[in-house]
Amino acid sequence: MLSTPTSARANLVVWHLTDSALPTGAFSHSAGLETSVQAGDVTDAGSFLTWLRGYLRQATYGEALAVVLGLRIGSVDKLASLDELCFSTQTASEQRAAMRAMGKRMAKVARIIEPDDPLVAEYDAGLRERRYMGNPGIAAGLVLRAAGVDERTAAAAYLMQMASSMTQNAIRAIPLGQDAGQRIIVQMYSDLPQLAELTCSRSEEDLGVSFPRLEIAQMEHEYIRSRMFMS
Template sequence: MHTAEPLVTPAHKAGPTPATALLHILWLASPTLPVGGFSYSEGLEAAVDAGRVHHEASATQWLLDQLHLGLARSDLAVFAQALPAWQRGDLARISALNQWVLQTRETHEFRLQTEQMGRSLLEWARHLGGASELGAGVFERLHSAALNPPTYPVAMACAAAHAHAQLRDSLLGYAFGWAENMVQAAIKSVPLGQSAGQRMLARLAQDIPAAVEYATALPDPERQAFTPMLAILSARHETQYSRLFRS
């Protein structure tokens, strides 16, 4: 088995404090992280165009369904397996998880999104460089893994591993970052007001812990990417006449 060096803190060097690890997760989960998550609607814009999402209640239900039927069973489950694999330096496992993500994107649009965001995270780490041990460590590990390209959940798991964050905290941060981006997409495309967006975010926050627990316990044979209507709408979005979001 081809492995990398495990993420072990030298005995003479103090590891990050819990506060630093938490701040790193907040940093990585922030919509301001320049990886482009804000530029995608993940089929939501096409759902609005098709009349399936048309007000706050329908947008909320759409995102709750996507959280439980899509994110929890796919990207969160991959993240939950990839983070410990990065920690122990198991590149064979990491490569297999990365390939699974690439092979199970249901549309060209979804595949381009995960590839672009993974590459952007690598570039973020490269440009951060010596300004942060986190950036330097993430770039070195992702670059040496030669995933070609790294997918977003696998790249983010690498960053969380270098942040020395707890798995559950990392997953909560990843899911909440996704929720913030998707609520902003709903505000722009439905459209909705900021107060509606905050109510939607509050509702998603209630369900995120359960989605994280489900993803953490999901064995490999049960991991899946199967959301047929979302895939159909994503495929339609690729050729949608008028779009606010990237395709």
């Protein structure tokens, strides 16, 4: 069982960051899903669920792992190193651009939530001054650390947010019905604790491990003839 945050405010921060209406721009990015839809690999709720499970498992080496590593940061030097490493492990150019855009937005939200935390403030300021590249997982990890949220809760919450956002994108792209989308999210309940445990078991050395088929779809997206999403 996942441990719970240590305060009522920490709970509220978790709920805030998992809100599907969080203004990070995630609705504009499909992380290669649109490529798979157009190729006929994802056509219905069942094939999307399979895709989603692979996407979230890769996130345990990527965006979700960045959240956990962000929680572990204790200095500006470490922050700069993690930001550079996260950016350099993004192979697809559109995915790098997506991470930068969503990272900047997440950092702004983080500073609104925890304006007095030095690392939260540093990351937001550094992104505006172009000293950092940007990653939404890092920004989320910093604010969750400042709020006193433990690693497993942070990882599970962030993975839930990713699952919810991507399901909303699938509803538009495949398309799926809203009820089908909600059933998929409920099916992910049993996966998320294990995925959170996997994320927390990893270290910086695991960052950037990729699933080739998903990564190729992300690279191919910029060449598809018509698109609904930016990546």
